Amino acid sequence: MDIQTSTADKALVVAVGGRLDALTAPEFERKAAELIAATPGPLIVDFERLDYISSAGLRALLATAKRIKAAGAQMLCVGVTGPVREVFDISGFSAVFQMHDSVVGALAAVD
Amino acid sequence: MRAGRSIARTFTLVVSVCTTLIFTAAIGYSYHRSRVALEKEVATNVANLVQGSIHRVETTLRAIAKATEGVARALETGHPANRSLHALLKATLLDNGEIHGFGAAFDPDPVLDPPVPTVPYFFRRDGRLIFAPEDSYEYLGQDWYQIPKELGALAWSEPYLDRASGGTLMTSCSVPIFVGTGEERKVRGVVMADVSLEGLTDLVESIRVLRTGYSVLLSRNGTFLTHPDRDLVMNETIFGLAESLDRPELRDLGKKMVRGGSEFLAYTTIGGVSSRMYYAPVPSTGWTLVVIFPEAELYADVHSLTLVVTVIALAGILLLTGAVHGIARAVTAPLGALATATEEIAAGNFDAGLPPVGTRDEVGQLTLAFAAMTSALRDYIRDLTETTAAKERIQSELKVATDIQASLLPRLFPAFPDRPEFDIFATMDPAKEVGGDFYDFFFVNPTNLCFLVADVADKGVPAALYMMVAKTLLKAEGQRLGEPDQILACVNTILAADNDSCMFTTVFCAILDTESGEVRFANAGHNRPVLISDSTARLLPVRTGFVLGPMADVVYTTERMMLRPGDVLFLYTDGITEATNRTDELYGEKRLLKALQTVADMELVEMLAAIRAEVVRHADGAPQSDDVTMIAIKYRGMPNADR
Numbered sequence: 113m114d115i116q117t118s119t120a121d122k123a124l125v126v127a128v129g130g131r132l133d134a135l136t137a138p139e140f141e142r143k144a145a146e147l148i149a150a151t152p153g154p155l156i157v158d159f160e161r162l163d164y165i166s167s168a169g170l171r172a173l174l175a176t177a178k179r180i181k182a183a184g185a186q187m188l189c190v191g192v193t194g195p196v197r198e199v200f201d202i203s204g205f206s207a208v209f210q211m212h213d214s215v216v217g218a219l220a221a222v223d
Numbered sequence: 224m225r226a227g228r229s230i231a232r233t234f235t236l237v238v239s240v241c242t243t244l245i246f247t248a249a250i251g252y253s254y255h256r257s258r259v260a261l262e263k264e265v266a267t268n269v270a271n272l273v274q275g276s277i278h279r280v281e282t283t284l285r286a287i288a289k290a291t292e293g294v295a296r297a298l299e300t301g302h303p304a305n306r307s308l309h310a311l312l313k314a315t316l317l318d319n320g321e322i323h324g325f326g327a328a329f330d331p332d333p334v335l336d337p338p339v340p341t342v343p344y345f346f347r348r349d350g351r352l353i354f355a356p357e358d359s360y361e362y363l364g365q366d367w368y369q370i371p372k373e374l375g376a377l378a379w380s381e382p383y384l385d386r387a388s389g390g391t392l393m394t395s396c397s398v399p400i401f402v403g404t405g406e407e408r409k410v411r412g413v414v415m416a417d418v419s420l421e422g423l424t425d426l427v428e429s430i431r432v433l434r435t436g437y438s439v440l441l442s443r444n445g446t447f448l449t450h451p452d453r454d455l456v457m458n459e460t461i462f463g464l465a466e467s468l469d470r471p472e473l474r475d476l477g478k479k480m481v482r483g484g485s486e487f488l489a490y491t492t493i494g495g496v497s498s499r500m501y502y503a504p505v506p507s508t509g510w511t512l513v514v515i516f517p518e519a520e521l522y523a524d525v526h527s528l529t530l531v532v533t534v535i536a537l538a539g540i541l542l543l544t545g546a547v548h549g550i551a552r553a554v555t556a557p558l559g560a561l562a563t564a565t566e567e568i569a570a571g572n573f574d575a576g577l578p579p580v581g582t583r584d585e586v587g588q589l590t591l592a593f594a595a596m597t598s599a600l601r602d603y604i605r606d607l608t609e610t611t612a613a614k615e616r617i618q619s620e621l622k623v624a625t626d627i628q629a630s631l632l633p634r635l636f637p638a639f640p641d642r643p644e645f646d647i648f649a650t651m652d653p654a655k656e657v658g659g660d661f662y663d664f665f666f667v668n669p670t671n672l673c674f675l676v677a678d679v680a681d682k683g684v685p686a687a688l689y690m691m692v693a694k695t696l697l698k699a700e701g702q703r704l705g706e707p708d709q710i711l712a713c714v715n716t717i718l719a720a721d722n723d724s725c726m727f728t729t730v731f732c733a734i735l736d737t738e739s740g741e742v743r744f745a746n747a748g749h750n751r752p753v754l755i756s757d758s759t760a761r762l763l764p765v766r767t768g769f770v771l772g773p774m775a776d777v778v779y780t781t782e783r784m785m786l787r788p789g790d791v792l793f794l795y796t797d798g799i800t801e802a803t804n805r806t807d808e809l810y811g812e813k814r815l816l817k818a819l820q821t822v823a824d825m826e827l828v829e830m831l832a833a834i835r836a837e838v839v840r841h842a843d844g845a846p847q848s849d850d851v852t853m854i855a856i857k858y859r860g861m862p863n864a865d866r
Contacts, residue, residue, distance in 0.1 A: 166801075166849075167678060167727075168680055171680040171681055171724075171725050171726060171727060174727065174773045178773075195809075202748060202749070202767060203748035203749075203767075204747070204748045204767045204768050205748075205770075206767075207767070208769055208774065
């Protein structure tokens with residue numbers, strides 16, 4: 113797993129690549145928590161380069177979303193496609209998270 | 224360290240050998256140079272000695288020759304009367320103590336009377352001069368007269384033994400007397416001086432070189448005039464000796480001597496002693512003075528000096544070897560003690576004492592380092608022992624947890640032997656000691672069987688704990704509510720309260736009406752089940768619902784379907800479809816459907832075993848990364864209805 117962070121306009125963009133599973137999820141959660149603490153505001157998670165997500169990965173996403181919500185902001189998911197999209201669909205996450213096709217689209221949705 | 228050669232021994236050996244080599248080279252070179260220098264010096268000294276002796280001999284001989292010449296020149300002017308001739312001869316003899324006898328002889332001359340005069344001759348005896356005229360007239364043919372006359376110059380005769388004076392070694396100096404000048408100049412007579420060689424031979428014999436070196440005087444013909452061996456004197460020549468001893472080189476040497484050469488050379492004496500020889504000519508008489516001295520004596524000093532130096536060097540090497548060995552031992556002894564202590568430590572005895580640190584040198588530092596290492600090792604092993612013990616405790620606890628978790632799931636099959644209208648079978652293989660997957664089945668009333676499969680997020684102990692809660696709630700609420708959507712909604716609400724860790728579980732919950740075959744089901748984010756009907760396996764279209772746990776107030780929907788007798792509903796977790804092989808290839812739904820189709824007609828026990836085996840085959844040795852859970856239900860229909 114690799115995590116790339118960038119700032120776009122009014123939101124923080126975190127691009128995740130590789131596998132987000134039981135092994136890497138704790139690292140993602142910790143890193144996301146640090147970013148949220150450092151720069152409060154909307155967080156866009158880009159799944160474009162993510163190959164695989166496990167239930168542990170989903171749990172880390174939930175925890176991150178909860179943390180942002182507690183800070184009064186929102187988490188948006190972009191680029192959820194392929195096997196990752198399947199997992200999102202089966203588990204019902206697609207209906208719960210704000211899903212966007214691109215970072216630009218997500219930025220437009222940020223209030 | 225004890226095996227093989229010790230450092231001290233090696234060190235000592237190397238130093239001794241090197242020192243010995245250095246000393247040997249130095250002494251050898253010094254010995255060689257000393258020999259060369261000494262030989263050069265001795266050669267010079269011997270040459271000087273010989274030349275000095277020759278000079279003394281020459282001085283004497285020249286004086287005699289000069290006196291004789293003087294008389295000859297005096298006799299050339301006019302015809303001396305017998306009386307004045309006698310007076311001249313006596314006076315000359317008196318003036319020259321070296322001359323033994325003195326005389327003059329003349330060629331026969333008709334002018335004279337008698338034509339062949341008496342030869343006047345005076346000689347010494349007991350301090351007086353005795354007149355002994357020669358009147359045999361045989362002198363005309365004798366060498367002492369003939370040779371100077373023919374040569375027209377001074378001549379020394381070959382030495383001879385004079386019987387008249389009791390066998391004294393003599394030589395004669397003869398000088399021709401001339402008359403006339405230019406073309407008419409001719410020899411008129413000869414003045415002759417007899418010289419005793421006793422003084423000269425004494426002088427020659429007194430020449431001593433080193434301890435046993437000696438000298439030899441050879442005549443013009445190579446006859447021994449002096450020699451330590453008296454038998455050779457006047458009896459033998461160097462050429463005769465060469466002949467009798469069969470030593471050709473001696474003959475060559477003799478030739479060179481007779482020719483008047485001088486040389487310093489190596490020479491082996493008649494007795495076979497390696498020696499050095501120097502010879503030089505006595506110019507006046509053509510004699511040769513030879514000095515011979517043994518080589519052993521020449522080098523005696525060098526030998527004794529070298530011997531002393533060698534003894535000192537050997538003593539020095541011994542002392543040095545002793546000192547080096549002592550120092551090396553002093554250095555390596557603590558190392559040996561340290562090695563012994565280290566071996567004991569290596570054997571596991573960390574309390575073994577290290578040798579005391581006496582000095583701050585390298586060995587001392589090494590000992591301190593070892594002490595630190597031993598202490599660190601002791602701590603490490605203690606920590607390791609504790610950690611291992613803790614790990615073993617956790618391991619045994621986990622083993623118990625595995626058993627508890629397994630015992631929580633219904634494991635007794637056939638589960639409902641008195642219910643012929645359906646079969647049910649399930650398995651759960653945790654990836655770790657404890658897992659987050661579970662299944663369950665129970666009757667909510669006599670004709671409604673609730674069965675479910677669930678997958679808690681993540682793995683291991685946290686998942687197992689959450690699984691316990693979820694399973695308990697699902698069964699309790701399931702039996703109380705009896706409808707899938709209500710069960711899920713209710714359990715979700717309970718789980719979502721105080722769920723800070725955002726744990727969640729997916730659940731597929733279904734209820735089978737055993738009389739009608741109708742199945743009511745609701746899904747909370749779980750994989751779609753497979754329906755096997757008429758030997759065809761297909762994924763059941765299911766509405767997706769959100770997983771249980773993260774969020775309260777989620778609404779689920781109950782869907783319905785009919786099972787015909789013989790139909791099988793196959794529920795599973797993603798441990799099957801996401802099982803990977805070595806190239807990270809997922810097992811996937813397609814393979815699952817295909818596999819299920821081939822085993823569609825099997826009994827449930829064999830069907831699940833076959834699928835499990837298929838997944839293991841796909842993994843091809845890759846480790847199982849997730850819990851693998853399957854539950855299958857086969858509807859057979861009401862026996863009464865068939866009748």
